Amino acid sequence: MLDRRTAVLGLGILPFAAGSALSAPPPPLRKPPRLKAGDTVALIEPAGFTEDKFDLEQVLATIRAMGLVPKPAPHVMKRYGYLAGTDKDRAADIDAVYADKDVRAVFAVRGGWGSARVLPYLDWDVIRANPKLLVGFSDVTALHLAFAAKTGCPTIHGPGAASSWGALSWDSFRRLAFLGETPTWRSPAPSEDRLAPRSGIRTFRGGKASGRLLGGNLAVLSAMVGTPYMPDFTGAILFLEETGEAEYRLDRMLTQLGLAGILGKVAGVVFGQCTRCTGEEANYSGFTVSEVLDQHFAPLAVPAFQGALIGHIANQFSMPVGIEAEIDADAGTIRILEPVVT
Known part of the structure; x- marks a missing residue:
């Protein structure tokens, strides 16, 4: 049986050295004050x-x-x-x-x-x-x-x-x-919101997981690997989004995260929106974006889904980086477990 310390490369699955990515343990949490009118x-x-x-x-x-x-x-x-x-x-x-x-x-x-x-x-x-x-x-x-x-x-x-x-x-x-709430983000169905993704939620591996939310743009995050500015992803909920990248480039960046040991550390994965993420090749017959994501996330044996409203879209969720959250990959939800502000 595959464990989470695997990375998918093309058609094969190769092990990587866990803990190979340069990272430091998280510093003590220092929450900022909440906003109010007139600030x-x-x-x-x-x-x-x-x-x-x-x-x-x-x-x-x-x-x-x-x-x-x-x-x-x-x-x-x-x-x-x-x-x-x-x-x-x-x-x-x-x-x-x-x-x-x-x-x-x-x-x-x-x-x-x-x-x-x-x-x-x-x-x-x-x-x-x-x-x-x-x-x-x-x-x-x-x-x-x-x-x-x-x-x-x-x-x-x-x-x-x-x-x-x-x-x-x-x-x-x-x-x-402003309110310091701990909401649950659930992407509205297309019938409820015309700006919602038409494809809805895709679950690569079901289940629930909790951990510190860390992530952002895939290209930027993958380029930060090996620097002293990369946080420790052990037990984290990794969230990602991207725009304007062809399928093979997404594959390349996710392969980098796998080989660097980051994917093997996380407790769960949320991939938001990938706007304009298609190659320019006519009559393209390669992997789809979802197939690429499935190849990298399903073998991790942690909850993972695609389709949350995160990314280069007209309406997007605010994601509190560094705050504890729980995801339900079957329901496609992200539940914030603590306020981001004091």
Whole structure:
């Protein structure tokens, strides 16, 4: 019988060395305060830049509509190649907003590429001493993982400040960040919500599992393997999402996680949405996305399912990174077991 310390490569199943991935035990949990109307929240751009001032004005209006007061960091709307300022500039913005006593939470405006580049320049002592919610997704995954590894401060993998913030996205975030609730996320059926995935939930292996929620964008997470900014995934619930990646590239990245020992450590897996994840080859007859996921997740012998509303979609769940949760792979649910805020 296969155990969880296996990784699927193509048509064969190969063992890997458990514990080979570089990781550190989690630091003590340091929960940030909950948000309330009138709170000041900082806007940062740890990766790509915003070029159009009217786009930034829309972002400011979105934050104000939440009842919050936006405070852009100094290098928002700066540009350095495809980045929002140099690595040290973007890192200085993060340090500054965490040191700012008036700021209660930190929203990434957008993703792109470049969040991982700021990690060596951050003042982790300042961030650790000033717990504040970090909110964002996609490339911001690098910060979520690093915060989990270095600070013990929970973060929220959810819409960026420039995201569409549909009703489901806002309600999901509000319940976690403002109300301090411990909700259960269940993807609505297509008949209930036209924005829900048409394919619904696919269960690769049934059952329930609980553990610390860790994850984010698959490409960013797989690129963090072997760095000191990767948290320990032992007993964790791994959640993943992706966009714009062909099936074979998904296979490559999941193979990396298997060979690095990460998949063999987790207690359960949730794969959210994979938008535009199809190859460009005409008359493609290879593995589907779900078949690739099944090849990597089913042999782990832990609960695993696909289809949660996590990822590059109009409405998405807010996922509290670093907080305990329970998944039911048969029902396709994610139950948050503790508040993310105090």
